[in-house]
Amino acid sequence: MSWPGFRSWFGDASGTAARLRASIAVCGLVLATAGLIAGGANPANSALPPKPEQSYYMAVEAPGQGTVHLYAEEFGKGRPILLLHGLGASMFTWRNLIPELSRNNRVIAIDLKGFGKSEKPFTQAYTPYDHANVVLAFIRKRGLKHATIIGHSFGGAIGLLATLRLNETDPEAVRDLVLMNAPAYEQPGTAFVGFMKTPVVPYVALMLSPPEFSTWLSLDKVQADRLSFEELRGYAEPFYDAAARHALITTARRIKPRDVERLTARYPSVKQPTLVIWCENDRTVPLDTGLKLVKELPRARMKVLSDCGHVPQDERPEAVLQLIGKFLKN
Template sequence: MTLNREYIEFCNVKVYCEYLINNKPPLLLIHGFASSTYTFNLLIPLLKKHFSIVAIDLPGFGRSEKSASFVYSLHNYAKIVACCIEHFKFKHVTIVGHSMGGQVALFTAKMIPEKINKLVLLASSGYLKRPNKSLIYCSYLPFFRSFVKRKARRKEVKEYLLDVFYEKSSITADHVEEFGRPLQEDGFYISLIRLLRHREGDLSSDELKKINTPTLLIWGEEDRVVSVKIGHKLVNDLPNAKLITYEKTGHLISEERPTEIYNHIVSHALTQNEK
C-alpha cells in the first residue's frame, strides 16, 4: 500500500498531501511549527494497517505553498483542515496533532465538532498568547526578514534537533536534511513573519472546557519545548481527556516512541465513541 503524494488546493493555497484512502476509519495527521509530514514518517507505516491516512504540510511549511497572501492564523489553519476533511468526504475523522498541530486540531474540533470523532494530541502547544505588539510592529520593518533569516541560520540544524530529542543518538542525517530543508527557502521566512503577525493566542481555558471530543494527550516528560505541565493543564481543562507520559522522552515523541504511540492511537481511535 503506497502513499499518494500530491498538491491539493484548499482555501486558495496549494497544500502538499500524503494519503492512502481505503475502507478503514480515517486519520488526519497535522505536524507542528517549522515541521512537515516527516514528523510522522515512523508512524504512518504502522497506522496504515488500521486507518485511511491523510497527512498534510500546513501552508508555509514543508512542501506546501509559502503564500505571501494567506493569513497564517490558527483559525485559518483549522479551515484548511476542514476543507481537507470535506475534500476526502470524511463523515467523521480522528485528528492526530503534534505541537502546534495539536492546537490546530483543537481549533478544528471547536470549528466543526460534528466531524471530529477523536483527538490525539502529541506534546501539543497550549496557552500561548498572541505575540506582543512591538514585535508585530517590528515585523513590518524592511530589515526584519534578513534578521529572522540570520537568526534562524545562526545555529546548525543538529543544534535545533538537540532541543527536541531526549536520546541524542537518535538524530540521523535524514533528520538533519528534512528539518533543515525549509531554512534554505526564502518563502519560509515570509511565512514565519506572516505567522508572527497573524497568529492569535491559543484557546483559553474557558474555550477548552467546551470541547467535548474524546482526547488523548501524550507527552515526553523531558520535553524542553512544550513542558509536560501544559499537558497536565490541558487534561484538567478538556472535559473528556486522558494524559499519558513517557520518561526519557523529548518533544519529538513520534520519533522516540513510535510503537507506543501507534498502539495508543489504535486503542483510542478504534474504541466506540460515546457520542
C-alpha cells in the same frame, strides 16, 4: 561548543539583547554547522519516508486567504486519520508512524500552509485561526467524516481549534483526537519564538545559515541524539525556499491567538474522546500544559512518556504507536 551546550545557552536567552547575541552566534557558526550536527547524529535512525498510495495538491478556499494549495499524501484504507505536524516541520515528521497506522486505517498527511510542499504565500495570514481555517476547509472539501485528528505541538493546537469550529457546523467530521505536546494555552515563549520576533535579524540569520541549522533551532528541545543528520536534512529540505522561511517567521510571530482566554474557555465543549500524549522532559511546552488540558477536556485521558523531550514521534515512536493503537481500538 557541542550542540547540547549551545542549545542550553540559546534556550536560556531572554530579552532583545540576548536574542541579538543568539543571532550573532547563528551567523558566526554557519561554517561549523554541518560538522557539529553530524557529530551528534545517530546513524541507526532511518530517514526514509514511506511511499504514498496517492499524493496530490488540493485547492481550498479559506476566509481572508483566498485559494490555498495544500499538499497531501494518503496511505492505506479504513477510517480516516488526519496528521497535522508542528511549527517548522512537515509531514516528514510522521515517517515512523505512518506504516503502522496505515495497516488498518486511511492515513492522510498534509503539509500545513507555508510548510513542506504546500503553498507558501508571502502574506501575514499565518495566525492559528488562519491555519485552522485552511485545515477545516481541507476536511470539508475532502469529505472526511468520523476522522481522527492526530496533531503534534502547533499542529495539535490547530487540530483542537479546527475541531471547535467543526463541532459547530459539521459535528460528525471529527470522531476523536490525539494531541501530542500541544501548546493549548498561552506559553511563556521559547527562545526560538522570541528570536523570530526580533526585527530583520531572523530573515538574515535564516538566509545565511544552513537550513539544517534553522530546523534544529525550530525543533528546539528534541533530544539531539535521537535525530540523525539525514533526518535533520529531511526536516530542513523545505527551508531552502525563501517563502518557507517567511512562513516560519510569520507563523512564529503571530502564534498567540488574538482571544486566547475566550478560546481556551471553550475547551470543555469538546466532547470527542481525546488522547493527550506528553513527554516528561518537554521544556518547549511543559508538562503542566498537558495536565491542565486533560482536566478541561471532558473525555480526555493522558499518557506521559519518560526519556522524551518535545517530539515523541521521533524520540519514542514505538511507545506512541502502542498508545494510539490502544486508543483507537477502544
